[in-house]
Amino acid sequence: MEQHDPHRTRKLRNLLGIIVSALFAVVGVAGFQRTGDPMLLLAFLAMAVLSFGIISLVFRLVDRLLDSLDKSQRK
Numbered sequence: 001m002e003q004h005d006p007h008r009t010r011k012l013r014n015l016l017g018i019i020v021s022a023l024f025a026v027v028g029v030a031g032f033q034r035t036g037d038p039m040l041l042l043a044f045l046a047m048a049v050l051s052f053g054i055i056s057l058v059f060r061l062v063d064r065l066l067d068s069l070d071k072s073q074r075k
Helices: 010-035 038-074
Strands: none
Touching: 010 038
């Protein structure tokens, strides 16, 4: 199922989300290896998932803003 992406932000959103999530995951794994604290690992993995969701939300809001600007210019 292909979704409508007129501003071509989907690739950027996914790439940025994956990079930030991977960064949190790597920091969590490194911290776990150093301290042996599983709660630290779980906290960073939760932040990785949360960061991906926040980045997706921000890009969806940017898409809405760009759509509204497109509609206002057509009038």
